[in-house]
Amino acid sequence: MGxxxxxxxxxxxxxIHAVKDISFSVEVGEIFTIIGPNGAGKTTTLEMxxxxxxxxxxxxxxxxxxxxxxEKKIKQMIGIQPQSSALFDLLTVYENxxxxxxxxxxxxxxxxxxxxxNLQDHRKQKVKALSGGQKQRLTIGLAMVNDPDLIFxxxxxxxxxxxxxxxxxxxxxxxxxxxxxxxxxxxxxxxxSKLSDRVCIxxxxxxxxxxxxxxxINQLTHERKIQLLMNEEITDYITPMINHLKEHxxxxxxxxxxxxxxxxxxxxxxxxxxxxxxTRANNLSIEQVSIDELDxxxxxxxxxxxxxxx
Amino acid sequence: MKSFIKLFETNFKTTFREKSVIFWSIxxxxxxxxxxxxxxxxxxxSSSFExxxxxxxxxxxxxxxxxxxxxxxxxxxxxxxxSDLTEEEAEQWIVDQKIEAAIILPTExxxxxxxxxxxxxEDSMTAQIIYGILNQVVGEINNPTQPTDxxxxxxxxxxGESDLSYTDVLITGFIALSIAQGGLFGMVSIVEMRRTGxxxxxxxxxxxxxxxxLSNLLVRFILSTIQIxxxxxxxxxxxxxxxxxxxxxxxPIFIVGTVSFVAIGFLVAAITSSIDAYMGIAxxxxxxMMFLSGVFFSYSMMPSYLRPISDVLPLTYFxxxxxxxxxxxxxxxxxxxxxxxxxxxAWMVVTFVIAxxxxxxxxxxNR
Numbered sequence: 001m002g003x004x005x006x007x008x009x010x011x012x013x014x015x016i017h018a019v020k021d022i023s024f025s026v027e028v029g030e031i032f033t034i035i036g037p038n039g040a041g042k043t044t045t046l047e048m049x050x051x052x053x054x055x056x057x058x059x060x061x062x063x064x065x066x067x068x069x070x071e072k073k074i075k076q077m078i079g080i081q082p083q084s085s086a087l088f089d090l091l092t093v094y095e096n097x098x099x100x101x102x103x104x105x106x107x108x109x110x111x112x113x114x115x116x117x118n119l120q121d122h123r124k125q126k127v128k129a130l131s132g133g134q135k136q137r138l139t140i141g142l143a144m145v146n147d148p149d150l151i152f153x154x155x156x157x158x159x160x161x162x163x164x165x166x167x168x169x170x171x172x173x174x175x176x177x178x179x180x181x182x183x184x185x186x187x188x189x190x191x192x193s194k195l196s197d198r199v200c201i202x203x204x205x206x207x208x209x210x211x212x213x214x215x216x217i218n219q220l221t222h223e224r225k226i227q228l229l230m231n232e233e234i235t236d237y238i239t240p241m242i243n244h245l246k247e248h249x250x251x252x253x254x255x256x257x258x259x260x261x262x263x264x265x266x267x268x269x270x271x272x273x274x275x276x277x278x279t280r281a282n283n284l285s286i287e288q289v290s291i292d293e294l295d296x297x298x299x300x301x302x303x304x305x306x307x308x309x310x
Numbered sequence: 311m312k313s314f315i316k317l318f319e320t321n322f323k324t325t326f327r328e329k330s331v332i333f334w335s336i337x338x339x340x341x342x343x344x345x346x347x348x349x350x351x352x353x354x355x356s357s358s359f360e361x362x363x364x365x366x367x368x369x370x371x372x373x374x375x376x377x378x379x380x381x382x383x384x385x386x387x388x389x390x391x392x393s394d395l396t397e398e399e400a401e402q403w404i405v406d407q408k409i410e411a412a413i414i415l416p417t418e419x420x421x422x423x424x425x426x427x428x429x430x431x432e433d434s435m436t437a438q439i440i441y442g443i444l445n446q447v448v449g450e451i452n453n454p455t456q457p458t459d460x461x462x463x464x465x466x467x468x469x470g471e472s473d474l475s476y477t478d479v480l481i482t483g484f485i486a487l488s489i490a491q492g493g494l495f496g497m498v499s500i501v502e503m504r505r506t507g508x509x510x511x512x513x514x515x516x517x518x519x520x521x522x523x524l525s526n527l528l529v530r531f532i533l534s535t536i537q538i539x540x541x542x543x544x545x546x547x548x549x550x551x552x553x554x555x556x557x558x559x560x561x562p563i564f565i566v567g568t569v570s571f572v573a574i575g576f577l578v579a580a581i582t583s584s585i586d587a588y589m590g591i592a593x594x595x596x597x598x599m600m601f602l603s604g605v606f607f608s609y610s611m612m613p614s615y616l617r618p619i620s621d622v623l624p625l626t627y628f629x630x631x632x633x634x635x636x637x638x639x640x641x642x643x644x645x646x647x648x649x650x651x652x653x654x655x656a657w658m659v660v661t662f663v664i665a666x667x668x669x670x671x672x673x674x675x676n677r
Contacts, residue, residue, distance in 0.1 A: 050514060051514075052510065052513065052514065052671075072516055075514070075515060075516040076516055080511075080514045082507055082510065082511055082514070083507070084506060084507035084511075085506075085507075086506055086507035086508040086509075086510065086511035087506075087508065088320060088324055088508065089324075089506075090323060090324045090327040090328060091320060091323055091324065095319075095320070095323065098316065099316045099317065099319070099320045100515060102312055102313045102315075102316035102317070103313055103515040103516050103517040104515070104516065126327075142511075
């Protein structure tokens with residue numbers, strides 16, 4: 001039994017079926033990332049889990065508790081960082097943490113949170129004077145005031161510069177070290193690959209893939225593209241080389257553009273051996289060789305048919 | 311309880327750290343009141359009154375004491391080199407508005423003191439004041455037992471009593487108006503909190519909405535108290551307003567009034583999703599009520615075809631309630647008190663219920 005159980009969630013707004021049938025389970029200590037194109041139903045799903053919207057169908061159980069019966073208890077146990085930096089702008093960093101802290105029975109000392117989000121030196125600063133990254137860290141800090149076991153982070157690094165993003169990653173990883181369970185949404189594939197234990201891809205209101213980043217990538221086709229940039233002396237050998245390469249069973253396609261060859265292969269290692277064997281035998285020299293890497297972005301494109309936007 | 315204190319602190323700080331709140335809720339009503347009172351009841355304030363005058367026949371008059379008395383009045387600023395001014399020249403000066411009046415002293419026994427003023431000023435306060443002062447001075451001169459001293463000016467001030475009632479009406483009107491506007495415009499913070507998502511964020515916490523509302527209301531009461539005390543003090547010390555305050559009726563009407571207008575502001579916040587929309591509606595309501603609720607004049611002066619509108623406006627009853635309890639010293643044992651509180655209570659309950667029905671935690675866009 002996971003800390004969060006989502007069963008057959010459905011939600012429609014008029015004729016639009018925002019969430020069609022979503023089920024998953026999250027284990028204690030996991031960083032579970034939900035990604036998907038805009039309008040995929042990510043936010044609606046998250047808000048149903050967070051108790052902000054009522055599902056038309058299906059259940060959400062947080063530590064075996066349901067929103068309908070145990071709203072107050074659940075609210076005490078979870079921490080949420082929403083997309084918008086929803087803060088009291090005229091209050092200081094400390095005052096924001098202090099007032100949010102007053103809503104909860106269980107509290108994590110504010111000093112500790114300030115340290116965790118690295119805002120010790122800004123405690124007396126009003127929110128409106130903070131930078132985007134500092135505000136973002138404060139909203140993450142607010143999600144921690146009740147020392148929750150389950151934390152929701154909705155696009156915590158959107159709009160941040162690379163340095164600020166790294167800072168947030170450090171914070172998220174430190175939460176994980178504390179044994180917290182984190183539900184994350186993000187626009188950044190790199191973030192999803194780096195942080196997540198499991199990734200859940202949502203499109204058109206449905207889960208289309210759910211697994212560890214590594215497994216998701218491995219599930220993709222094994223076809224890789226090998227690129228070879230040959231020396232000028234290749235000119236006379238182009239046709240014989242293409243013919244020879246095509247003989248090998250692992251090579252499905254060979255294209256060339258002047259001296260640049262793009263070879264599609266089902267087994268890149270065997271193909272490479274075959275290619276190098278040929279070039280050595282004919283005394284041809286290779287200037288550059290590369291094999292494309294597949295990442296989560298390819299997984300996303302393969303599953304949704306949509307380009308990823310950064 | 312700890313949460314309530316923290317929420318109160320939060321509401322207090324967010325309200326008082328906002329410079330526009332200080333301006334609109336405290337400074338603006340004071341400025342408005344001072345401006346209006348200065349325009350409509352300037353007669354009371356003779357110390358700031360000044361008129362440029364010329365005195366003719368000052369040297370050869372049969373009544374030198376009168377000339378001395380006029381000289382001693384600081385409100386009369388005598389224009390230089392008028393000793394050999396003729397009547398005709400003085401008239402021309404008045405037409406050119408170089409001076410406001412020319413006082414012609416008698417050169418023969420038993421002839422009158424004459425005063426020449428611009429016809430366009432005939433009904434103005436300036437004319438009345440100059441005439442009034444002069445009249446007083448002549449009266450003093452004719453009474454030989456009374457020395458003609460600086461008392462003249464003082465005498466005039468107290469003679470302005472007939473205008474005092476209008477000052478009272480105005481200042482109590484402004485007290486009610488500024489408290490009403492405080493509630494009406496104050497709830498814009500809800501729209502702003504909804505826009506930033508803070509409202510939604512708070513809903514994610516176990517915060518009690520009742521606690522939040524009560525703490526917010528407490529801050530509104532502090533603002534309302536500042537307004538009523540400040541404006542009343544201005545009335546007492548600068549405009550000589552004679553309050554006759556009946557606390558037992560003032561406190562209930564003050565509380566019910568404050569909460570009613572907060573409820574109306576809350577309704578506006580519930581049905582609008584942008585600050586512009588909120589301010590638009592609040593401004594319309596504020597304008598309508600400002601002119602139709604008897605803030606500037608009492609209900610009895612209202613044309614009959616407008617009365618049905620003022621009869622339903624909450625500010626009408628709030629203004630009446632404030633006047634009854636602050637000016638006329640009326641207690642709670644009269645029908646008006648119950649009518650005023652009753653109508654305000656009805657407005658409060660009805661608007662609050664409707665507001666709750668339309669209230670949204672978040673804007674449709676950031677759903």
